[in-house]
Amino acid sequence: MKKFLSWTLAAAMAVSMMAAGSTQVHAEEETTIVLAAAASLKYVFDDQLIPMFEEQHPEIKVEATYDSSGKLQTQIEEGADWDVFFSAGQKQMTALQEAGLMVDDTVKVQVTNELVLITPKDSELGIESVQDILKANTIAIGDPADVPVGQYTQKTLEELGLWEPIQEKEISLGTNVTEVLSWIAAGSADCGFTYRTDAMQEADNVVIVEGLAPATYPVGVIASSTKQDAAKTFEEFLSTPEALEQFTAYGFTLPETEEEAEETTAAAEETTAA
Numbered sequence: 001m002k003k004f005l006s007w008t009l010a011a012a013m014a015v016s017m018m019a020a021g022s023t024q025v026h027a028e029e030e031t032t033i034v035l036a037a038a039a040s041l042k043y044v045f046d047d048q049l050i051p052m053f054e055e056q057h058p059e060i061k062v063e064a065t066y067d068s069s070g071k072l073q074t075q076i077e078e079g080a081d082w083d084v085f086f087s088a089g090q091k092q093m094t095a096l097q098e099a100g101l102m103v104d105d106t107v108k109v110q111v112t113n114e115l116v117l118i119t120p121k122d123s124e125l126g127i128e129s130v131q132d133i134l135k136a137n138t139i140a141i142g143d144p145a146d147v148p149v150g151q152y153t154q155k156t157l158e159e160l161g162l163w164e165p166i167q168e169k170e171i172s173l174g175t176n177v178t179e180v181l182s183w184i185a186a187g188s189a190d191c192g193f194t195y196r197t198d199a200m201q202e203a204d205n206v207v208i209v210e211g212l213a214p215a216t217y218p219v220g221v222i223a224s225s226t227k228q229d230a231a232k233t234f235e236e237f238l239s240t241p242e243a244l245e246q247f248t249a250y251g252f253t254l255p256e257t258e259e260e261a262e263e264t265t266a267a268a269e270e271t272t273a274a
Contacts, residue, residue, distance in 0.1 A: 031230045032061040036076065038088030038148070038217070039176040040113065040195045042066045044250040052246070053237050060230045068176040070146025076101055076222060083231040086110070086219040088177075088195070089148030093218040100223060107220035110238060111252040114196040115152045115213040118206045120187040127191050129210050130160060139166055140183045140192030143173040148215065149180065153193040156213045181206070197251035217252070 037045060042064075050062045065072075065082070073092040076085060077099065085102070087093045090109075096102045117130050125135045133139060142150030150173070157163040172189055174180035181198045183189040185205035195215060199208050219238065221231045237243055244254060 030059055030061065031227055032063060033083040033225075033227050033230050033234060034081065035062055035064040035084045035086065035234070036072045036080070036082045036222075037064060037066055037084075037086040038069045038072070039066045039178040040088055040149070040198050041086055041217075042178070043197070043201050044246055044252070048246040048250075049238070049243055052242065053234060056237070057233060060233060062234060066176075066178075068142065068147040070148070071175075074146070079224070081224075082222055083225040083227055084219065084234060085222055086217065087148070088113070088215060088217055089151065090216050090218055091151070092148070093220065096222075097220075103221040103223050103225075103228065106232060106235060107218055109216050109255055110219045111217045111247050111254055113215040113217060113252055114211045115149065115156060115193055115215055116196045116199055116211050117191060117209040118181075118184055118194055118199050119191045119209055120184055120189075121205050121207050122187070123190065123207070125190055127209055130157075130162065130212060133162065133191055134165055134169075136169060136190035138170045138172060138189045140172040140174060140180045140189035142177055142180055142193070143175060147174065147176055149177045149193065149195060150174070152213055152215055156193075195251075200251045 035045065045064055050064065053062060054060070069087040069089045069092040072085065072087070073096060076082065076096060085093070085096065093102070093107060097104060097107060117133065119125070119127050127133060127135055141153045142148070144150040144154040154163060157166065172183055174183065177194050177198050180192050181194045181202055184192045184194070185202045191209070193212075196208065196211065199206055219235060221228055221235060225231050248254065
């Protein structure tokens with residue numbers, strides 16, 4: 001009996017050690033990558049895409065940081081330990097490519113968006129088109145210095161002959177599109193310019209007055225990433241039918257052909273060249 005108990009105890013200990021060893025191996029194999037993405041991508045990634053990807057690839061965890069594409073670009077140039085960059089402007093991605101900071105054959109236009117004019121839902125100023133923005137006292141835009149939505153806004157208003165006239169208004173410069181949206185939703189700005197996808201998330205508080213210009217969103221793997229295989233797996237997932245379905249559900253559009261993607265990229269490079 002003693003021999004049997006000793007054997008049973010030894011076997012149990014061995015099984016326990018094997019299980020512990022298995023857990024340790026699994027933990028060692030788990031990889032965490034960091035996605036640096038434009039603020040306007042936060043909703044679709046946090047709500048849908050990251051949970052979907054992690055369910056399909058439990059060995060890869062995704063952490064995300066969101067801000068204006070210009071700020072993210074600067075941090076990548078300064079050596080941020082990130083793996084994937086998803087920009088809301090071609091200008092930022094092109095600058096990183098020219099500096100050799102992106103894996104070139106991974107860079108592509110993933111989705112497109114649209115610059116829109118919005119107002120608070122209870123606005124009584126009669127702003128029914130972009131030509132009416134001179135009725136506003138306070139206008140919210142992204143800072144054109146480093147926020148793509150601000151660059152799209154400035155370029156569009158310049159083409160319409162409205163950029164100089166609005167300089168007489170009170171202009172609130174947002175550090176990213178989320179901040180601009182929050183001001184208008186709260187009614188602290190009379191109107192402003194965001195992406196359609198962001199405005200859709202605040203449908204109870206804002207009204208989309210008019211769509212104005214396309215915005216292109218390129219994605220790619222960062223050259224300094226030490227986890228490029230996992231990063232590429234994540235980027236490939238973003239082009240699967242189930243991922244693309246989520247992008248469109250959140251208001252993004254997809255280039256129909258490679259030629260269309262190239263045309264959209266060229267137009268966006270011109271728009272954000274300022």
